[in-house]
Amino acid sequence: MNRVTLVRLAVIAGFVVVIEALCRFGAINPLTLLPPSEMAAHLLALLASGEINEAMAGTFSNVAIAFALSVVVGFAVGVVIHALPRLRRVCDPLLASYYSVPVFVFYPLLVSLLGLNRWPLVAIGFMFGVTAMVIATLNGLDRVPRVLLKLARVHRMSRSAEVLRIVLPAAAPNLFTGGKLALAYAFIGVIAGEFILSGGGLGYAIAYAYDAFDNRTMYALMLFVLIVVTAVNAALYVWEQRLLRRRGRG
Amino acid sequence: MSVAPETSGSAPLIAGDTSASAPRQSAQRFLDGLAFLVVLVALWQLVYWKSEVAITGPVETVETAVALLGSENFWRHALASGRAFGASLILSCAGGVAIGLALGAHRFSGAVAAPMLTALYTIPKVTLYPMVLLVFGLGISAKVAFGVMHGIIPVVIFTMDAVRNINPVLLKTARVLKLSPAQTAARILIPAVTPEIVTGLRVGFSLTLLGVIIGEMFASQQGLGFLIINGMNVHDVRTLTAVVLLLVLFAVASSSVLLALERRLNTARRATDATVGLP
Amino acid sequence: MSESHAELRGVSKIFPAAGGQEAVHALGPVDLDLAKGEFVAVVGPSGCGKSTLPEILAGLTAPSAGSISFEGRPVKGDVPAGIGVVFQEDASLPWLTVWDNIAFGLRRGGTETGEIRRRVREALSFMGLDGFARAYPAQLSGGMRQRVCIARTLVLEPRLILLDEPFGALDQQTRLLMGDELLRLWRTTGATIFLITHAIDEAVMLADRVAVMSARPGACIDMVTTGWGPDRDSRVVADTKFGELTARVWTRLRDESLKSLGRGADRARVPAAVPA
Numbered sequence: 080m081n082r083v084t085l086v087r088l089a090v091i092a093g094f095v096v097v098i099e100a101l102c103r104f105g106a107i108n109p110l111t112l113l114p115p116s117e118m119a120a121h122l123l124a125l126l127a128s129g130e131i132n133e134a135m136a137g138t139f140s141n142v143a144i145a146f147a148l149s150v151v152v153g154f155a156v157g158v159v160i161h162a163l164p165r166l167r168r169v170c171d172p173l174l175a176s177y178y179s180v181p182v183f184v185f186y187p188l189l190v191s192l193l194g195l196n197r198w199p200l201v202a203i204g205f206m207f208g209v210t211a212m213v214i215a216t217l218n219g220l221d222r223v224p225r226v227l228l229k230l231a232r233v234h235r236m237s238r239s240a241e242v243l244r245i246v247l248p249a250a251a252p253n254l255f256t257g258g259k260l261a262l263a264y265a266f267i268g269v270i271a272g273e274f275i276l277s278g279g280g281l282g283y284a285i286a287y288a289y290d291a292f293d294n295r296t297m298y299a300l301m302l303f304v305l306i307v308v309t310a311v312n313a314a315l316y317v318w319e320q321r322l323l324r325r326r327g328r329g
Numbered sequence: 330m331s332v333a334p335e336t337s338g339s340a341p342l343i344a345g346d347t348s349a350s351a352p353r354q355s356a357q358r359f360l361d362g363l364a365f366l367v368v369l370v371a372l373w374q375l376v377y378w379k380s381e382v383a384i385t386g387p388v389e390t391v392e393t394a395v396a397l398l399g400s401e402n403f404w405r406h407a408l409a410s411g412r413a414f415g416a417s418l419i420l421s422c423a424g425g426v427a428i429g430l431a432l433g434a435h436r437f438s439g440a441v442a443a444p445m446l447t448a449l450y451t452i453p454k455v456t457l458y459p460m461v462l463l464v465f466g467l468g469i470s471a472k473v474a475f476g477v478m479h480g481i482i483p484v485v486i487f488t489m490d491a492v493r494n495i496n497p498v499l500l501k502t503a504r505v506l507k508l509s510p511a512q513t514a515a516r517i518l519i520p521a522v523t524p525e526i527v528t529g530l531r532v533g534f535s536l537t538l539l540g541v542i543i544g545e546m547f548a549s550q551q552g553l554g555f556l557i558i559n560g561m562n563v564h565d566v567r568t569l570t571a572v573v574l575l576l577v578l579f580a581v582a583s584s585s586v587l588l589a590l591e592r593r594l595n596t597a598r599r600a601t602d603a604t605v606g607l608p
Numbered sequence: 609m610s611e612s613h614a615e616l617r618g619v620s621k622i623f624p625a626a627g628g629q630e631a632v633h634a635l636g637p638v639d640l641d642l643a644k645g646e647f648v649a650v651v652g653p654s655g656c657g658k659s660t661l662p663e664i665l666a667g668l669t670a671p672s673a674g675s676i677s678f679e680g681r682p683v684k685g686d687v688p689a690g691i692g693v694v695f696q697e698d699a700s701l702p703w704l705t706v707w708d709n710i711a712f713g714l715r716r717g718g719t720e721t722g723e724i725r726r727r728v729r730e731a732l733s734f735m736g737l738d739g740f741a742r743a744y745p746a747q748l749s750g751g752m753r754q755r756v757c758i759a760r761t762l763v764l765e766p767r768l769i770l771l772d773e774p775f776g777a778l779d780q781q782t783r784l785l786m787g788d789e790l791l792r793l794w795r796t797t798g799a800t801i802f803l804i805t806h807a808i809d810e811a812v813m814l815a816d817r818v819a820v821m822s823a824r825p826g827a828c829i830d831m832v833t834t835g836w837g838p839d840r841d842s843r844v845v846a847d848t849k850f851g852e853l854t855a856r857v858w859t860r861l862r863d864e865s866l867k868s869l870g871r872g873a874d875r876a877r878v879p880a881a882v883p884a
Contacts, residue, residue, distance in 0.1 A: 083440045090441065111463045169361045172585065179535035179584035181542045184554075184573045187561030191384055192376075226697040229668055233693045234713050235686065244716075248703045263451035271455035275547045275558070282455070286547070289459040297459055304456045312451050316444075325744045326702040 113298045122299035131284060131300065138280040141197055141269045142262075145204025149261040152205075153212020154254070160213065161220045174217075177210045186272060195278065204268035208261035215257025219250030252323055259315045266308050385570040393571035403572075409551040413469050414541045417476025421537050422530055425481045429488020429529070439489055446489075450482050455543060462548055472552070475544035480537030487529025491522040524595035531587040538580060612677075613644040613800045614665060614768055619674030620825070621660050633825040635660050637674060640819065640828065642768070647794055647801040649811035651857060652821025653868040658804050659696070660826075662770035665802065666691050678768065692766030692799075696773040700745040700753045700760075707732075707741040710759045717764075731759040734796075735789070751782045755789075762793065768800045769793075775810070783807070787814050788841045795838060808861065812853045813844055820860045823868040830860045 095115050101107045102114035125131050160167050182203060189199035223246050231241040247254075273282025281304055288297035370387050377386035385393070397403040432439040458475065465471040499521055503513040545554025553572055560569025620636025635657030642648055652658045663669040665676055667683045676683040678691065687693075701709050710731050714724045732738055735755040745753050754774055761769060771790075775783040787810055794801050805811050811818045812834060820830035834853055836844055844850050 083437070086437075087441045087445065091445075112460065165357075165361060168358050169365045172362075172588070173365075175588055176581045176584040178532070179538070179580045180577050181539040181580065183539070183543055183546065184557055184576055186546075187557060187569055188384060188566075188573065190561060191566060224697065224699075226695045226699045227701070229663075229693070229695065230699045232668055233666065233687050233691070234716070235689065236716065240716065245701070248701070251703070267451075267453040267455070270453040271543060274455050274458070275543070282453075285456060285459060289462075294463075301456050301460065305452055308452045309448050312448065326746050 110294065113294060115302075117295065118298040118302045121295045122303050125296065125299055126303075131281070131303075134279060134281050134284045137197070138269060138273065138282065141200050141273075141280065142204060142265045145201045145208060145265040145269060146262050148201070148205045149208035149212050149265060150258055153209040153257065153261065154216050156209070157213040157216025157220070161217055167217075174210060174214055182206050182268070183271060183275065186275060190276065195276075197278070199276070200269050200272040200278070200280070203272045204265040207268035208264035211260035211264055212257040215253050215260065216250070219253030219257070220246065222253060223249040252319075252326070255319050255322065259312070259319065262315065263308070263312060266311075270304060385567050389567060390570045390574050393567045394574050397568070397571055397575065403556075406552050406556050409469075410541060410545060410553045413472035413545075413552065414476060414538060416469075417473045417480060417537045417541055418534065420473065420477045421480030421484055421533050424477070425484025425529065425533060426488050426526060428481075429485040429526075430492060432485065433489040433492025436493070439493055443489070446482060446486050450486065454478050454540070458544065458548065467548060472541050472544045472549060476537040476541040479540030480533040483536060484526075484529045484533040487532070488522070488526050491525035491529075494525070495521050524591070527587075527591045527594055531584065531591055534587060535580065535584060542576070612641045613646070614642040614678045614802075615676065616640040616661075616665065617675050617677075619664055619671045619676060621657060621664065621669070622672040635664075635824075635826045636671075638826070638828055642800050642802060645798050645800055647791075647803070647814060647816045648819065649803045649805060649815035649817070650819045650821060651805060651808055651811045651861065652826055653823050653861065653865040654806065655824050655868050656821045656826035656864070657824060658821050658826060659772050662693065662772045662802060662804055666693050666770055668693075690767040692761035692764060692769045694754070694757055694761055694769070694771045694774045696776050698745075698750065698753050698757075698777075700756050702745050704744075705741065706737060706743050706745070706748070706756050709745065709756050710763055712760055713764045727763045731763045734762070734793075735759040750777050751786065754778070754786070758789075758793070762797070765797070766799060768802065771801070771803045773804055773806065776806070783810065784842045790814060791841055808854055808857050809845070812850060812857060813840075813842055818853075818857060820857055821864070823864040829864070830857070832857055 098107075098112070099114045099116055102109065102112060160170050185206070186199060186203055189202045193199050193202065227245050227249060228241070231245050236244070269280070270282040273280040274286050277283055277286070281300055285297055285300045285304070288294075288300065373387050377384055432442050454475075457478070461474045461478070462471050465474050495518065499517050500513075503517050508516065541552075542554040542557075545552035546558045549555050553576055556572045557569055557576075560566065560572065616638055618637045618639065620638065621634050623632040623634055625631040634655075638661070640648075640661075650658050650661060660669060664671050665678075665683070667676070667685060667687045670685065678688050681688065701712065704712065707728060710728045711724055714727060719727075732741055735758060737752065737755060737759060740748065740752070745756060748756070754777075758774070775786050778786065790801070790803075791814060793799075803811070803814065812832070815834060816836070818832040818834065819828045820832065821827065822829045832853055835849075
């Protein structure tokens, strides 16, 4: 483990220790913030008791659906836009400004359209993540080196062979990045949605605990969400590094 | 530019439709864009006809929006949002650039911080909102905190990357030309990092707006975010849709201005590369 | 004279106007004959369209005028079987090992597994890549990656091999050694070789005939027959004829290069060269 990683771990550990100390010695009001150790302890208790299983299932399933939709639809749309240069010229500025719009403002509209159930949540997660996938697909297809396309013709490859054996592998790094982003955004979209609109899931559980002045549960759940999201993103990152290391290009 | 090989023999350098001259091409783009917009509005109208209760049609929305723009109540809320947004924007940009410059210049700190920043970027910061409320209370400072939470990180990341990616050849050139530190900073370093920093500011702008609006949506009695959620709670879909439309127009307009500025500074890079902005 | 293996007749290429730039008459008209088993090189100033020649010959680009034929049949739109191309840019597939890269063309052609293994192993040792079969291109130097690309072309046993400045990215010494390898390849396979290069010494050293191109629009202004024996290698540089031939080529080329750099040619008197 190199120096950078060590220092990083030290910084994080130090931060946690400082917060713990400040809380324990009363420098921070216990009504505002709990000591991290208490957060962790309560989280373990919650997990053990199975109390939050339903919320977990709700959130994770929503995220999974939103993610899957984002990736599939985003990839398909990206391919179509890439194939039609005129359409692309129109879409480029739209794609560039897409994330400037706070997508959450459509949330009430989605509730009106889809009802007060999981689908507005999935829709928000989807809307947040799909554009990242479209952009990543466009970038990936752009970056297929032209010489490899010429190579495909020299090898007299059929169009489908060219796509499967040259275009997709060449675009794969970008597509993977798109997938990572789509997942991160699906989490953000779904949990923020659950927050704003009571319904179910971890976001709602946090908001409920906040309203009920149940700081212990609130912080435990916040910690849980942070750990899960960080762990998933870290796992994807490691996987990506392993896949890309062979190629030498990050 | 299409990279699909064309079997009828494509010139290696030029692809796509090459027959039009430059002014004809931009006229065509404008018309294409207009056509696209018309299609979107038409779709909107169709959805409206299919589910009248749930949504308002384009015409009514525009009417309501125009009415809102004349109403004092609306502007009270808009200004509340504007104040919070303005304050967070200044903090995000100034703070972000300062931190980014420091992390970029000090290599080791930058290396330590980089993955932590990426992690912060991807976690749902909404999760932390209750804690922010507990710390800041239920006022404008909480909203500013939300905005800064969201907006500062991309500014830091982009600024840091810009500094780290300064081509060492440029620094060597400065030394060969015997430039003073001030001259090096002004003539070489600042122009070198500005394009990427502007990209970061653009992303930061959008995310700050997002943070402020979300904050208003669930923890405020004032502001555009509140108007939207309130519209939903009292089933006033007309106002809700009109406010959403105004907000979207604002976001797209400001983003386009920033994009144009960015493009002028950075002709080499395609802006869509940087939109999503994770390093 | 033996029947031509490949022919270019009246070939020219005009790139249409686009994006504010005018149309570019890059090439032609060019007439060229390649005899079976011949090694022909093309040198010319930058921008003379010489890179377009192999693309047109292989059918990757359609000419604006003229016709191309390979083994008696016209080339139009698709790349005919039996032609191999080595590009200037690195065309190794970064996600495949060296072995898989080389086997790439064979696997799709329905060649039987045992035969694939045999040919790939042969190509590996022929190109000096033994021991690198499991490596990825990212772990290799530029020269080795080009060797992988050449090996990949080789296993398909092409009858005509087109090389577009294949050693452009390499340093001089590596280039000279790769030139020797190219000659070895040529002798072993008996294929017709068509090499595009900007390096005059390389062209004169390796080829049976050297075509000299003018500045844009590129046309053949001289054809120099080197007359080397088939057993040659880079040591022909010691032969006095090498200096004479190189001088002849450069004399023709110098004016054209100046033109392509934008300045006018000197009025130095140059004996009119007769195509050999």
